[in-house]
């Protein structure tokens with residue numbers, strides 16, 4: 001018996017070092033890993049959340065930001081129900097690269113996928129190089145949702161993923177998207193599931 005009603009795939013992309021892995025680990029494991037190494041290729045973690053009366057399983061794909069892995073990571077875009085584009089608010093360079101990530105989405109992802117822009121590392125107040133307005137304007141120009149987060153302080157991280165789960169659940173209920181339940185068995189054969197945790201909505 002499956003213990004969830006819907007399965008959705010969420011793919012995180014963005015420059016190396018912006019905090020993608022830390023966001024995923026904060027959400028799935030509730031921790032901020034010290035000395036996090038660069039992601040090699042792609043990794044995924046799973047977390048089941050409660051949305052209204054339904055259990056929703058999020059399969060969260062954490063892609064490597066380094067250019068040399070681009071051809072591997074691009075192959076994961078197509079089946080994504082949501083794409084989260086992360087930049088680092090203390091790195092204007094990571095913000096400047098956003099148009100390249102948008103191009104990747106346009107080229108490889110489904111046009112039904114939800115896109116979310118995330119400015120991470122808001123705890124580093126003194127080092128900020130990208131303003132809240134910069135992020136808000138970029139997101140509205142590209143019709144993306146937008147959130148600033150701190151994986152370190154657990155600020156807005158649950159909200160990021162729960163909002164995605166809620167929106168995808170709404171859409172599947174009105175048949176705007178299909179859930180990815182049938183594909184989980186295939187995925188699980190090829191990848192290690194790093195974690196399975198349950199959480200309740202607060």
Ligand SMILES: Nc1nc2c(ncn2[C@@H]2O[C@H](COP(=O)(O)OP(=O)(O)OP(=O)(O)O)[C@@H](O)[C@H]2O)c(=O)[nH]1
Nearest residue numbers: 016017018019020021022038039065121150151152
């Ligand atoms: N202060 C602070 N540091 C963070 C935060 N999120 C991540 N970091 C740090 O940023 C560095 C890179 O984090 P990762 O999660 O590995 O970044 P990534 O985007 O997954 O990097 P790649 O795997 O190379 O693509 C690590 O040293 C983290 O400790 C945050 O919210 N605040």
